[in-house]
Amino acid sequence: MTLSSSLRRSSLVHRLGSVAAQAGPSRPFTTSEGSRPSIVHKRSLDILHDPWFNKGTAFSMTERDRLDLRGLLPPNVMTTQQQIDRFMVDLKRFELHARDGPSDTNALAKWRILNRLHDRNETMYYKVLIDNIEEYAPIVYTPTVGLVCQNYSGLFRRPRGMYFSAEDRGEMMSMVYNWPAEQVDMIVVTDGSRILGLGDLGVQGIGISIGKLDLYVAAAGINPQRVLPVMVDVGTNNEKLLKDPLYLGLQQHRLDGEDYLSVIDEFMEAVFTRWPHVIVQFEDFQSKWAFKLLQRYRNTYRMFNDDVQGTAGVAIAGLLGAVRAQGRPIIDFPKQKIVVAGAGSAGLGVVNATRKTMARMLGNNESAFASARSQFWLVDAKGLITEERPDIDPDALPFARKLRDVAHQGLREGASLVEVVSKVKPDVLLGLSAVGGLFSKEVLEALKHSSSTRPAVFAMSNPTKNAECTPEEAFSILGENAIFASGSPFSDVNLGDGKIGHCNQGNNMYLFPGIGLGTLLSGARVVSDGMLQAAAECLAAYMKEEEVLKGIVYPSISSIRDITKEVATAVIREAVAEDLAEGYRDMDAQELQRLDKEETLEYVKNNMWSPVYPTLVYRKD
Ligand SMILES: NC(=O)c1ccc[n+]([C@@H]2O[C@H](COP(=O)([O-])OP(=O)(O)OC[C@H]3O[C@@H](n4cnc5c(N)ncnc54)[C@H](O)[C@@H]3O)[C@@H](O)[C@H]2O)c1
Ligand SMILES: O=C(O)C[C@H](O)C(=O)O
Ligand SMILES: [Mg+2]
Numbered sequence: 001m002t003l004s005s006s007l008r009r010s011s012l013v014h015r016l017g018s019v020a021a022q023a024g025p026s027r028p029f030t031t032s033e034g035s036r037p038s039i040v041h042k043r044s045l046d047i048l049h050d051p052w053f054n055k056g057t058a059f060s061m062t063e064r065d066r067l068d069l070r071g072l073l074p075p076n077v078m079t080t081q082q083q084i085d086r087f088m089v090d091l092k093r094f095e096l097h098a099r100d101g102p103s104d105t106n107a108l109a110k111w112r113i114l115n116r117l118h119d120r121n122e123t124m125y126y127k128v129l130i131d132n133i134e135e136y137a138p139i140v141y142t143p144t145v146g147l148v149c150q151n152y153s154g155l156f157r158r159p160r161g162m163y164f165s166a167e168d169r170g171e172m173m174s175m176v177y178n179w180p181a182e183q184v185d186m187i188v189v190t191d192g193s194r195i196l197g198l199g200d201l202g203v204q205g206i207g208i209s210i211g212k213l214d215l216y217v218a219a220a221g222i223n224p225q226r227v228l229p230v231m232v233d234v235g236t237n238n239e240k241l242l243k244d245p246l247y248l249g250l251q252q253h254r255l256d257g258e259d260y261l262s263v264i265d266e267f268m269e270a271v272f273t274r275w276p277h278v279i280v281q282f283e284d285f286q287s288k289w290a291f292k293l294l295q296r297y298r299n300t301y302r303m304f305n306d307d308v309q310g311t312a313g314v315a316i317a318g319l320l321g322a323v324r325a326q327g328r329p330i331i332d333f334p335k336q337k338i339v340v341a342g343a344g345s346a347g348l349g350v351v352n353a354t355r356k357t358m359a360r361m362l363g364n365n366e367s368a369f370a371s372a373r374s375q376f377w378l379v380d381a382k383g384l385i386t387e388e389r390p391d392i393d394p395d396a397l398p399f400a401r402k403l404r405d406v407a408h409q410g411l412r413e414g415a416s417l418v419e420v421v422s423k424v425k426p427d428v429l430l431g432l433s434a435v436g437g438l439f440s441k442e443v444l445e446a447l448k449h450s451s452s453t454r455p456a457v458f459a460m461s462n463p464t465k466n467a468e469c470t471p472e473e474a475f476s477i478l479g480e481n482a483i484f485a486s487g488s489p490f491s492d493v494n495l496g497d498g499k500i501g502h503c504n505q506g507n508n509m510y511l512f513p514g515i516g517l518g519t520l521l522s523g524a525r526v527v528s529d530g531m532l533q534a535a536a537e538c539l540a541a542y543m544k545e546e547e548v549l550k551g552i553v554y555p556s557i558s559s560i561r562d563i564t565k566e567v568a569t570a571v572i573r574e575a576v577a578e579d580l581a582e583g584y585r586d587m588d589a590q591e592l593q594r595l596d597k598e599e600t601l602e603y604v605k606n607n608m609w610s611p612v613y614p615t616l617v618y619r620k621d
Contacts, residue, residue, distance in 0.1 A: 037617040044068040047616075051122045052225060055613055058083055067618055080613065083124060084131075087117065107144040112155065114140060119158050122224050127611040129218045134558045137215070142507065143463030143488040145211035146196045152204035153246045160210055161229030163203065164267045165250055166259075172270040179228060184275045185520050186222050188212040188306075189230040189267070193237075193254065193286040194345075197434030197466035200286075202236030203249025208284050212306070212512065219560040220513035220568065221608025222520070228278075232267050234260055264293060272301055279519050279527075281306050281512060290345035291395055302519060304527040310508035310515065311346045312353035313536035314554075315430065315458065318506050319354060320540040321553025322428060322456035322483050334358035334372060337426040337451065341417055341468065342433035343380040343396045346460070350432065351376050351399050357533070373399060377424055380433075383414035418442045427452035431468030434461045439469035444477040454551070456483035460506050464488040475501035483551050504554040511535050514564040518571025521607055522592065523582040531574045538570035539563065565608070569601045 040053055047053045047067055055063075057078040064070045078086070091113050114136065118125040129136055138144060148155060162179055164172055192205025209229035216222040235252040236242060242251055255263060271278055280303040282293060294305045304310070323333050338354065340347050355372045362368035378385045378399045385392065386401045406412060409423045421429060421443055429447055431438055439459060447455050455478055459468035467486050471493045474484045480495050485506035493501035515535050519527055542555055542563055555563055575581040576593050583589045587603065595603060 035614070037615040039619045040067070040616050041619070041621050043618055045072065048072065049120075051118070051120055053616060054121045055616075056083060056121055056124070058613065063616060067616065080124070080127070084128060087124070087128065107139055108147055108151065108155075110136075110139045111144050111148055115155075115157070118160075123611045123613055126217050126224060129214065130561065130611060133218060133560060134556070137218075137509070137557055137560075138489050140214045141211045141509065142196065145207050146198050146463040148211075149192075149195050149201045149204045149207040150198060152201075152207055153244070153248055156248060161206055161231065163206070163231050163233055164263070164270075165233040166235060166252075166255055166263055167250065169263060169266060172266045173273060176270040176274045179274075181225055181228070183226050184228045184271075184278050185226040186213065186216050186279055186281070186516050187228045187230055187271060188216075188281045188283050189232060190283045191232045191234055191264075191285055191289070192249075193284070193289070195284050196462040197436075198463070200236050200238040200241075200254075202238055202241050202247070203231055203233045204241075205284060206231035212281065212283055215509055215560075216513050216516060217609070219509070219564040220517040221561070221564075221610065222513075222517065223609040228271075230267075230271075232263060234263055260289070261296075268297060268301060268303075277302070277520075277523070279303065279516050281516060283307065285345070287345040287348070287395075291348070299526060302524070302526060304515060304519075304532070305345070305349075306508055306512045307345045308349035309353070309527075309532050310512040311432070311460070312349040313511045313515075313532055313539065314506055314508050315350040315460070316354055316357050316536040317510070317539040317543075318458060318485050318504065318553045319428060319430075319456075321543055321548050322452075322454065324543075324545070324548045325456075325483055325551055325553065326427075326452055326454045327549070331361060334362050334375065336375060336428060337377075337424055338375055338428045338430060339377045339379065339417075339420055339424055339426040341379045341429070341431045341435075341438055342461070343378050343385060343393065343399075344432065344434075346432040347378070347380075347430075348395050348399075350430065351378060353532070353536075356529070357536075374405070377401065377420050377426070379415075379417050379420055383416055384411055384420050386413040388413040418446050421446040422449070425449050425451045426455075428456045428458065430458040430460065432460050433468060434466050435468065436461070436466045437469065439473070441473075441477065444469065444474060448478060454481045454483055456485075458485045458506055460485070460487040462487040462507075464490070471501055471503040481551075483553060485554060489557075502551045504552065505557065506554055509557070509560065510539055510554060510563060511567060513560070514538075514567025515571055517564060517604065517608075518568035518575065521568060521584045521587075521604060522572040522575035522580070523584045523589070524571075524575035524580040525582060526580065528575070528578055528580060530578050531571045531580075534570040534574035535567045538567050542566060561608075565601065565604050568604045569597065572600055572604070573597065 057073055058080055059069055060077055168175060188209040190205045190209050192202045193200050195201040195205045195208055206229060213227040213229050216227055217224045233249045234255040235250050237254050241247045282305040290305055290308055294308060297303050323330060340351055358372035359369040376399050385396055386406055387403055392400060411423050427450060457474045461467055467488060471484045471490050474482055475493050475495060480499055485504035487507050489505050490503045492503050495501050581589050581592050583592055
């Protein structure tokens with residue numbers, strides 16, 4: 001079989017695969033309107049109440065007759081676009097009273113409207129999201145998703161996803177079959193212990209799993225029928241929630257130690273037993289468990305931790321951009337001096353992966369790895385981390401500064417952030433501390449003496465109020481040459497004289513969808529360091545020289561679907577190169593190996609779901 005015919009066959013079989021999936025209670029999503037009809041096993045109101053099948057006012061008259069819908073809908077048949085327009089009028093009404101951007105006072109109201117649409121018509125929901133991603137990602141995802149989690153008890157209407165709780169021990173293997181979809185490709189799971197920078201939100205953390213999966217559908221084209229948000233409820237240590245009579249989760253303190261591990265183990269075993277090819281993304285687990293769980297499962301299951309590994313890749317891409325923006329060659333990257341504020345799952349994930357990247361550039365040997373560590377100064381709540389730190393976190397130990405070095409620099413154990421920045425004069429100051437305003441006037445003033453011509457500030461903590469500083473603060477003190485990125489979206493800054501201070505969004509949303517999609521379509525057994533590195537390098541390479549020189553080190557979210565396609569392609573190619581790829585559906589490992597870059601990209605594109613209504617036909621069970 002020729003390559004192009006095998007590619008054609010693969011997309012055909014993919015479509016047929018979708019049709020085969022209808023045999024159960026599920027429905028297919030096809031990518032072209034004129035393709036095969038979907039077989040449904042319900043009629044009448046049951047269809048209108050089913051978000052997978054519902055088309056609302058867009059049901060044609062013949063379909064209304066076939067499906068016993070006549071009289072149950074207003075008589076005017078709407079086109080998809082008319083439906084969207086009507087919905088948008090409603091949604092935009094709020095804007096009359098709202099300020100734009102992340103501080104939008106009506107963000108929650110918009111989330112409610114979008115959520116109701118999600119409940120009644122998934123196809124339309126994702127079309128609205130994909131077509132207006134720049135405007136509505138900040139509503140369904142960061143920062144509003146944080147507010148949603150904080151207020152989840154009040155906002156909860158219809159359930160979405162699955163809840164596995166400490167009370168379900170011994171039952172998980174059977175209860176996993178309560179989920180109606182025969183096939184699940186992507187699970188995002190949280191235990192709610194560290195939601196964004198908002199702390200322990202217990203069961204209400206389910207909102208972050210839902211928000212991340214919205215991006216999986218919108219950016220990676222994962223079929224929404226095959227995503228599963230999960231909350232593992234092991235209790236909460238949030239005293240307010242423990243006393244709240246309206247709290248929806250288990251009102252007990254968090255399980256710890258072996259008890260905790262046994263719940264997560266049972267959950268993993270259950271989901272991988274029912275769906276052996278699923279990919280599980282761990283999200284917003286407190287650092288205490290994030291690393292342990294990653295080490296425990298990463299060689300056995302198809303899983304990764306977004307906060308540790310996704311964030312690291314996004315940071316590396318931005319750091320490489322900061323070097324290019326200085327007009328320096330990439331090979332100078334290992335010379336960058338980087339101060340990181342925050343030594344939790346995200347901060348440690350970043351320094352570990354960045355050190356490896358530097359070591360690779362320096363020759364990829366032991367001495368390169370050893371010398372790369374001296375490029376980092378790690379500061380946490382207790383100040384600069386040195387070897388003198390009592391009870392040092394073992395994960396931070398490799399980055400503890402040697403006493404001899406810090407004394408030479410006029411620093412000491414526990415030195416404050418402003419002292420560290422003053423003495424080190426770093427090229428980059430990166431915040432993953434969850435402390436809003438940590439990059440104070442004094443800290444930014446100290447950064448003015450950076451040895452870089454374009455000092456870079458990455459205020460990556462979320463949501464908006466937790467950002468270590470705003471772009472206004474950074475540009476007003478550091479001047480127009482500064483590079484700025486934040487985890488949550490901010491607007492660009494008008495610097496006068498027609499100059500713009502560009503605000504980049506440095507968020508792991510640029511990588512996790514592509515890591516998940518690439519892993520799925522390669523059928524890789526595990527998610528390797530190489531696959532993650534390939535994803536990061538692909539994101540870095542996405543930025544053009546002229547953009548980078550303007551201080552634009554991350555792309556606009558409006559191109560996230562295109563970026564994700566490229567990232568997934570890079571991940572697949574790396575999985576193939578490392579001999580980890582086992583193939584996906586009819587694209588077996590050998591065929592995958594034969595694809596060149598363009599053909600891999602085409603394969604990815606052909607396997608991305610788009611929100612188009614399929615034609616429906618009723619057939620009895
Ligand atoms: N932009 C992104 O893509 C992205 C990705 C992951 C996490 N984050 C954000 O990063 C933040 C941290 O996440 P985490 O999982 O590492 O949390 P964490 O709670 O595990 O770690 C926070 C760290 O910050 C340190 N810290 C607290 N106060 C400090 C201070 N005054 N000065 C310096 N350090 C201080 C703590 O000691 C700890 O080491 C959160 O706000 C999260 O939303 C952003
Ligand atoms: O959720 C985000 O926006 C990024 C990251 O995963 C975080 O925990 O802050
Ligand atoms: Mg997260």
